[in-house]
Amino acid sequence: MQKIAAPIQGLIEEFAKLPGIGPKTAQRLTFFLLRSPEDQVTRLADALRRLKTDIVTCSTCFNIAASDPCAICGDPERDQSLICVVEEPLDVLAIEKTGIFRGTFHVLHGALSPVEGIGPKDLRIEELIQRARTTDLREIILATNPNYEGDYTATHIAQALQPSAIKITRLARGLPLGGDLEYADEGTLARALEGRRTFE
Amino acid sequence: MANERVYRAEGMVLRRIDYGEADRILTIFTREQGKIRAIAKGARKTTSRLAGYIELLNRTHFMLAAGRDLSIVTQGEIRERYEHLSRTYWHATAGYYIAEAIDRALEDREPQTAVYTLACATLQRLNADAAAWLSDPVPANKAGPAARGWAAVRNFEIQLLDLLGYRPAFHHCVVCESALQPVEQNGFNAELGGAVCPACARYAQRTLPLLTLKVLRLIQVTDWAALPVMRLDTRTRDDVDGVLQQLLTHHLDHALRSWNALHHTT
Ligand SMILES: [Zn+2]
Ligand SMILES: [Zn+2]
Numbered sequence: 001m002q003k004i005a006a007p008i009q010g011l012i013e014e015f016a017k018l019p020g021i022g023p024k025t026a027q028r029l030t031f032f033l034l035r036s037p038e039d040q041v042t043r044l045a046d047a048l049r050r051l052k053t054d055i056v057t058c059s060t061c062f063n064i065a066a067s068d069p070c071a072i073c074g075d076p077e078r079d080q081s082l083i084c085v086v087e088e089p090l091d092v093l094a095i096e097k098t099g100i101f102r103g104t105f106h107v108l109h110g111a112l113s114p115v116e117g118i119g120p121k122d123l124r125i126e127e128l129i130q131r132a133r134t135t136d137l138r139e140i141i142l143a144t145n146p147n148y149e150g151d152y153t154a155t156h157i158a159q160a161l162q163p164s165a166i167k168i169t170r171l172a173r174g175l176p177l178g179g180d181l182e183y184a185d186e187g188t189l190a191r192a193l194e195g196r197r198t199f200e
Numbered sequence: 201m202a203n204e205r206v207y208r209a210e211g212m213v214l215r216r217i218d219y220g221e222a223d224r225i226l227t228i229f230t231r232e233q234g235k236i237r238a239i240a241k242g243a244r245k246t247t248s249r250l251a252g253y254i255e256l257l258n259r260t261h262f263m264l265a266a267g268r269d270l271s272i273v274t275q276g277e278i279r280e281r282y283e284h285l286s287r288t289y290w291h292a293t294a295g296y297y298i299a300e301a302i303d304r305a306l307e308d309r310e311p312q313t314a315v316y317t318l319a320c321a322t323l324q325r326l327n328a329d330a331a332a333w334l335s336d337p338v339p340a341n342k343a344g345p346a347a348r349g350w351a352a353v354r355n356f357e358i359q360l361l362d363l364l365g366y367r368p369a370f371h372h373c374v375v376c377e378s379a380l381q382p383v384e385q386n387g388f389n390a391e392l393g394g395a396v397c398p399a400c401a402r403y404a405q406r407t408l409p410l411l412t413l414k415v416l417r418l419i420q421v422t423d424w425a426a427l428p429v430m431r432l433d434t435r436t437r438d439d440v441d442g443v444l445q446q447l448l449t450h451h452l453d454h455a456l457r458s459w460n461a462l463h464h465t466t
Contacts (some may be wrong), residue, residue, distance in 0.1 A: 020221035041273060114293055115300045115457035122368055146246075148256040148295070151286035179246030183222065188246065 081138040090182040098190040284330035291330040325352040390446035396450025
């Protein structure tokens with residue numbers, strides 16, 4: 001049996017590691033690129049390389065960005081006294097899409113999970129507390145996911161921020177329980193933001 | 201369940217990990233079949249009807265389709281939601297701890313109805329305690345974990361060991377079998393499974409002060425409803441925690457990851 005050429009096999013294997021892509025799809029994508037014009041493939045390769053070389057972490061909000069500070073932290077039009085705390089960079093995208101939020105973000109890069117061994121030190125929680133101490137803040141919105149892990153993380157942060165004069169809020173319960181923020185539709189998310197309540 | 205492709209089970213989600221684009225893989229502790237693994241497809245989407253009933257620990261009626269490795273969750277209905285649990289950090293950590301202990305203690309598809317009943321009872325107690333703790337108007341009572349919640353977790357540990365066949369001995373010496381005397385010089389050995397009398401002190405891994413021994417006995421033999429509220433000093437509480445942690449670590453072949461988080465949380 002003729003073995004498949006190594007460069008093709010290699011790309012199939014890399015594609016198959018991506019979420020939601022099985023071996024069949026990986027093959028289809030590889031052969032699609034094989035038939036594509038060279039400049040198109042080169043653009044894809046460049047885009048992939050730039051993903052790692054041209055991306056930095058914003059040292060204020062820890063979102064992944066093209067510059068430090070990121071476009072949001074560096075924007076004088078944004079309300080720097082309002083921070084929305086989210087688990088993942090994709091959640092920033094979801095909230096930005098609502099178009100109603102004019103503050104800044106803080107990306108934790110995960111949720112606490114004592115069972116999986118993810119503790120406060122594995123997330124950007126200490127950095128948030130530092131930020132709250134050194135910035136003149138009006139409000140911190142805890143917009144972690146509306147599930148056990150997200151509530152757990154929010155409760156920890158609310159406790160860690162005490163004592164403090166900053167108002168701490170949580171997204172309204174309008175969000176369907178159990179899902180991930182990044183999948184919420186814009187209307188629901190906007191309502192959850194507008195209806196946020198003081199965290200107990 | 202001969203050739204039955206679709207089946208019902210009552211259970212609680214012990215653990216869940218994200219999988220693929222929007223799926224979650226669940227470890228569910230069912231009353232009927234013990235621990236099973238299942239996939240909830242698309243469950244991370246907020247529009248998913250599955251999302252709401254695969255939350256950790258809620259007592260839920262599941263409909264599942266048997267798959268080759270994983271069952272597939274098709275429907276669910278929550279029977280009991282422990283809604284106050286995640287409202288305090290200590291109680292939420294305790295929820296994780298209960299889930300981890302059961303996950304470590306049981307093999308897949310090994311029915312353990314008594315452990316299931318114990319888990320449900322413990323979560324109910326913790327949930328009620330969280331509600332009481334949150335509404336307690338006396339700030340001093342909120343210093344440190346709630347006394348009743350703490351006892352519920354210790355009770356769970358002792359009962360779990362018992363149901364797994366490792367009932368710890370707190371009434372007689374595990375070496376010479378003589379009845380323990382109410383003295384300060386008793387000891388404890390986790391590998392031997394309990395208390396050690398002063399004459400057998402060379403087998404002791406740690407000391408077992410009288411108050412610690414009394415608290416352990418009380419939790420072991422008293423019905424939950426009859427258990428008094430114990431306001432203990434930190435040293436005794438740490439000591440009781442330590443004895444039970446050594447026993448669990450020994451019998452589960454593993455230190456539980458969430459123990460530290462629970463022990464150091466107030
Ligand atoms: Zn930034
Ligand atoms: Zn003895």
